[in-house]
Amino acid sequence: MPVNFMPTPQELFRFAPEMLLTLVATIIMVLEPLSGADGKRKFAVISFLSLAAAIALSVAAAGDPGAAFSSMIVVDGFSTFFRILVMVAGVLTILISTNYLRMEEHESGEYYALVLFSIVGQCIMVSANELIMLFIGLECSSIASYVLAGFLRDDKRNNESALKYFLLGSFATAFLLYGVAWIYGTTGYTNLSEIRRVLLDPNSNQNMVVISAATALMFVGFAFKVSAAPFQMWAPDVYQGAPAPVTAFMSVGPKAAAFAMFLRVLMTAFEPVKDRWEPLLWTSALATMVIGNFAALRQTNIKRLLAYSSIAHAGYIMVALTAHSDIGTAAAMFYLASYTFMNIGAFAVVTYIARKGERHVEIQDLAGLSQRRPVVAAMLTIFLLSLTGIPLTAGFFGKFYIFKAALDANMVWLAVLGMLNSAVAAYYYLRLIVVMYMQAPSDEMEELPAPSVGIQAAMFAAAAATVFLGVFPSVVLDYAGKSASFIR
Numbered sequence: 001m002p003v004n005f006m007p008t009p010q011e012l013f014r015f016a017p018e019m020l021l022t023l024v025a026t027i028i029m030v031l032e033p034l035s036g037a038d039g040k041r042k043f044a045v046i047s048f049l050s051l052a053a054a055i056a057l058s059v060a061a062a063g064d065p066g067a068a069f070s071s072m073i074v075v076d077g078f079s080t081f082f083r084i085l086v087m088v089a090g091v092l093t094i095l096i097s098t099n100y101l102r103m104e105e106h107e108s109g110e111y112y113a114l115v116l117f118s119i120v121g122q123c124i125m126v127s128a129n130e131l132i133m134l135f136i137g138l139e140c141s142s143i144a145s146y147v148l149a150g151f152l153r154d155d156k157r158n159n160e161s162a163l164k165y166f167l168l169g170s171f172a173t174a175f176l177l178y179g180v181a182w183i184y185g186t187t188g189y190t191n192l193s194e195i196r197r198v199l200l201d202p203n204s205n206q207n208m209v210v211i212s213a214a215t216a217l218m219f220v221g222f223a224f225k226v227s228a229a230p231f232q233m234w235a236p237d238v239y240q241g242a243p244a245p246v247t248a249f250m251s252v253g254p255k256a257a258a259f260a261m262f263l264r265v266l267m268t269a270f271e272p273v274k275d276r277w278e279p280l281l282w283t284s285a286l287a288t289m290v291i292g293n294f295a296a297l298r299q300t301n302i303k304r305l306l307a308y309s310s311i312a313h314a315g316y317i318m319v320a321l322t323a324h325s326d327i328g329t330a331a332a333m334f335y336l337a338s339y340t341f342m343n344i345g346a347f348a349v350v351t352y353i354a355r356k357g358e359r360h361v362e363i364q365d366l367a368g369l370s371q372r373r374p375v376v377a378a379m380l381t382i383f384l385l386s387l388t389g390i391p392l393t394a395g396f397f398g399k400f401y402i403f404k405a406a407l408d409a410n411m412v413w414l415a416v417l418g419m420l421n422s423a424v425a426a427y428y429y430l431r432l433i434v435v436m437y438m439q440a441p442s443d444e445m446e447e448l449p450a451p452s453v454g455i456q457a458a459m460f461a462a463a464a465a466t467v468f469l470g471v472f473p474s475v476v477l478d479y480a481g482k483s484a485s486f487i488r
Contacts, residue, residue, distance in 0.1 A: 007068070007069060010068075013061060014061050014068045016061060018124060021051070021123075028116070029113045031109065040107045041107060043113075047115065047116055054087055055088070058080055059080070061075050061080070071130070071191060072130040072133045073130075073133060075127060077483030078260070078483045078484065079127035090115055090249070093245055093248060095455070096244075097111065098452070100351055104152060111151060114144045118141045118144035118148070118253065121137045121139070121257075123137070124137025125137035125141060125258070125260065126264075131190040134265075135173075135177060137261075138173065138258075138261070139173070145165070146166040146169065148246045148250075149165045149241070149243075150162025151243055158241060161237065161242045164241075168224070168234045172225070177221075182213060183195060186206055186210045187204075196272060199269075199270070208276075222262045222265075225255075226259055226318075227311050227314050229291050232292070232311045236304050239303055239307035240307060243358075244350055245347070245351055247307075248343070248344045248347030249344075253340075255314070256340060263329055266324065267329060271324075277324075278324070282411070285319045285414065285418075288311055288318055289421040291312075292311030292314070293308070296308035296309055296425070299363075302350050303350060305428060309387060309428075313339055317335055320335065320401075320406075323409040331404070334477050335401070339395075342382075342386040345379065349459065351455065363432060364435065366380075367441055368441020369441070371441050373450075373451075376459070381433055381436070382467065383462070384433055392471060394469035394470045395470075397470060397473040403415040403419060
């Protein structure tokens with residue numbers, strides 16, 4: 001395929017959101033050492049406004065869909081959906097980060113620049129139509145996330161979290177890149193559409209043993225990024241040790257982008273060999289749900305509990321991937337949107353409860369929260385009920401559509417096991433509600449200050465979105481259904 005080194009204005013416009021965020025993040029990095037304490041606080045506002053502008057540009061670019069830069073990226077309904085989703089996750093992360101950084105005395109423009117750089121990488125991941133471009137986006141997101149996990153460098157928990165994330169993440173990425181190399185070696189292409197064309201060609205005489213090995217190698221990289229079994233072991237330690245707002249961000253933004261990457265590769269390049277993917281997918285989906293839910297039952301730390309919860313939810317989304325259909329893709333998209341709001345909302349409450357030094361992140365620290373901060377307790381209850389899958393919440397319809405996709409694909413046994421796992425999850429989510437409403441408040445809860453404006457805005461926005469998607473799911477699901485067909 002000929003390469004055009006002179007991008008057209010149309011191509012630049014399609015890539016405008018990423019260029020804007022990269023420019024703003026670079027400017028913040030340059031200005032950060034020149035700014036005083038008051039100046040550093042303005043970086044949050046600048047980052048917030050840049051994300052809002054990038055969302056607007058993404059919506060505008062969706063009006064003129066198509067490929068750019070020699071088909072290395074593609075702007076379609078699918079990429080636009082995830083572009084906006086990861087940017088919204090970034091906006092909510094900034095809202096819950098401002099007071100946290102001030103409280104920990106680590107206000108810095110570097111933090112917001114890293115969040116923006118990570119979002120740029122995630123946007124490249126969701127719009128990549130080329131394996132090398134996909135790898136570049138993945139590394140851009142991952143490297144920024146490694147630094148964010150250890151941002152409070154004086155905190156040993158942060159140091160441990162960042163080191164584990166970096167070492168294991170680099171190891172998994174090596175597997176992914178090795179799989180990409182094998183695919184290129186056997187097909188001669190890294191473009192997803194061209195790989196699909198070669199694999200569909202009966203005269204291509206491809207070595208299916210090499211293709212299967214490359215598939216397995218790439219699966220290792222994908223499974224690590226979405227914290228799917230058997231490569232989920234990093235998530236509990238990293239989530240527990242990282243700063244609470246960073247944990248909130250890592251649990252939704254990079255995960256949504258990784259699943260988008262997973263979906264696009266599966267539904268385009270490797271669609272002709274879907275039979276070789278399917279055993280890996282359903283085995284991983286089942287193991288991920290079981291490991292996540294049953295390990296969460298034993299947790300006493302809220303962040304660690306939500307980490308295992310995140311693993312379990314990755315298993316539910318893997319069920320949709322296993323269905324390998326437009327319905328399954330749309331269900332995964334809707335679930336990721338729902339999960340973004342309910343999980344980042346839950347972590348917003350955890351960030352507020354934890355206070356300075358994150359001293360209060362045990363389940364018992366929630367005791368009597370309904371008496372001391374009834375509104376906060378109500379918000380957390382909404383998020384927990386949605387994570388459980390109670391009707392009239394986004395989580396209910398998310399699980400409903402995923403299990404429906406499995407049933408439509410004649411995977412009745414997988415849908416039944418998924419629903420049984422959801423019943424197990426209800427125990428540890430409802431246990432938090434019992435502690436908040438049915439146990440007496442501790443003495444430390446008396447000192448709980450009012451939540452900051454940013455925390456309140458994030459909680460109310462996430463709760464409103466969670467309820468809205470539970471009452472009017474078709475608003476997002478219809479768009480997801482139309483977008484799912486674009487990636488075939």
